[in-house]
Amino acid sequence: MQTVRKHRLARKVQVTFVTAEPCCGHFGIGGLRGGQKMLELFFRMLKIKFVTNSRVSEVRSDGVQLDGGAFLPSNFSMIIPPFRGAAAVSASAGVGDEKGFVPVDGTYQHERYLNIYATGAAAAVAAPWQTPVAVGGPKTGFPAEMMAKITAHNIAAEIQGKPKKERRSFAEFPAVCVMDAGKNGVMILLDTMLPPRKHEVLIPGPQAHWAKLAFEKYF
Ligand SMILES: Cc1cc2nc3c(=O)[nH]c(=O)nc-3n(C[C@H](O)[C@H](O)[C@H](O)COP(=O)(O)OP(=O)(O)OC[C@H]3O[C@@H](n4cnc5c(N)ncnc54)[C@H](O)[C@@H]3O)c2cc1C
Numbered sequence: 001m002q003t004v005r006k007h008r009l010a011r012k013v014q015v016t017f018v019t020a021e022p023c024c025g026h027f028g029i030g031g032l033r034g035g036q037k038m039l040e041l042f043f044r045m046l047k048i049k050f051v052t053n054s055r056v057s058e059v060r061s062d063g064v065q066l067d068g069g070a071f072l073p074s075n076f077s078m079i080i081p082p083f084r085g086a087a088a089v090s091a092s093a094g095v096g097d098e099k100g101f102v103p104v105d106g107t108y109q110h111e112r113y114l115n116i117y118a119t120g121a122a123a124a125v126a127a128p129w130q131t132p133v134a135v136g137g138p139k140t141g142f143p144a145e146m147m148a149k150i151t152a153h154n155i156a157a158e159i160q161g162k163p164k165k166e167r168r169s170f171a172e173f174p175a176v177c178v179m180d181a182g183k184n185g186v187m188i189l190l191d192t193m194l195p196p197r198k199h200e201v202l203i204p205g206p207q208a209h210w211a212k213l214a215f216e217k218y219f
Contacts, residue, residue, distance in 0.1 A: 016049040016072055018064065020133040023052055028137045029175070030129060030195045032188065034202055042181070042204075055133045083136055085122060097124050106167035108151040119151045120144030125170045128194060143173045143193065170194075180212040187211070 021028070024043065025035030043050050051066070056079065058065040063073040084090075085100025095116065096102050102118030103111045110116035118124075121144060125137040150166045157165060171194035179186045185208025189201040 014049065015046075016051065016074075017043065018051045018054050018056065018066065018072070020055060020131070020135050021052055022131045022133075022135070024050055026131075026135065028127070028135050029190075029193055032190070032202060033200045038186070038202060038204060042184075053132055082134075083121075083139060089122065099124075101125075106169045107154045107165045108147055109154065109165075117151045117155060119147035123147060123170075128171070137170065137193075140177065142176050143170055146173050178208050178211045178215070180209050183209055185209045185212065 023031060023036050024039035025031055025037075027035070040050070051070075051072075054070075055067040056064055057067045059077055059079055063071055064077050064079075065071050082099075085096055085102070087100070089096035089102060090100040095110070095113065101124035102116065102122050103124045104118050105111055108117050108119050108123060110118065121139045125139070127135065127137050146168070147170075150168055153166045157163075171192060173193045175188055175190035175193050177188040179188065184204070184206055186205075187201075187203040187208050189199070189203075191197055191199040
């Protein structure tokens with residue numbers, strides 16, 4: 001009896017995904033070939049409505065107000081605010097930008113203070129495009145690790161008095177991304193994080209979910 005009631009309740013639930021991104025599958029990296037179609041197909045299969053290019057202006061107890069007038073009635077809202085840097089960076093005059101990220105060059109050295117390096121989530125990443133609603137770049141583990149290695153090499157070179165520095169921008173890193181979505185998911189393999197790219201591979205399927213599980217168990 002309880003199962004039947006739960007089932008009826010589940011059928012009434014409408015999930016709506018609201019994003020600042022200009023289209024589904026933009027991911028803050030300018031989109032991928034076939035990515036938008038794939039994401040929209042997933043949403044349709046899961047009966048999830050989506051609203052792109054939107055800015056939330058107010059969250060109320062009965063729903064979410066969007067800029068431009070639309071109101072989405074809601075019993076439960078999950079809000080993910082824009083990503084910000086560490087408070088310590090914002091509190092240090094001249095070190096960070098207005099969002100608390102550290103402006104660095106391709107060697108991950110501060111653009112003005114040469115004794116400061118920043119990597120990973122702390123480093124400012126400039127997007128080469130402007131979208132109607134501002135969209136940030138993805139700050140994920142793989143580029144964080146690559147930036148950290150480059151930074152470590154450069155700091156060691158500086159200590160040893162070696163002039164040559166390793167240099168690679170966020171845009172040039174390859175992307176290796178496993179996105180888990182319950183029983184399913186997508187693996188993304190790109191030769192460069194930002195376009196223009198030569199290779200873009202999207203592999204949908206349950207193996208993305210299994211890979212994430214294996215990764216979690218490994219750690
Ligand atoms: C829910 C979630 C899921 C994610 N899933 C994935 C994923 O599947 N794949 C992927 O690649 N990435 C994923 N990421 C992103 C990934 O975790 C980050 O990109 C990565 O951890 C960034 O590494 P980092 O070392 O730059 O920063 P962090 O891992 O955030 O490390 C920063 C460290 O600095 C410390 N710190 C902060 N302030 C101070 C201070 N004032 N003084 C001293 N220490 C301080 C913090 O405690 C923290 O230990 C996910 C992130 C989240 C939140």
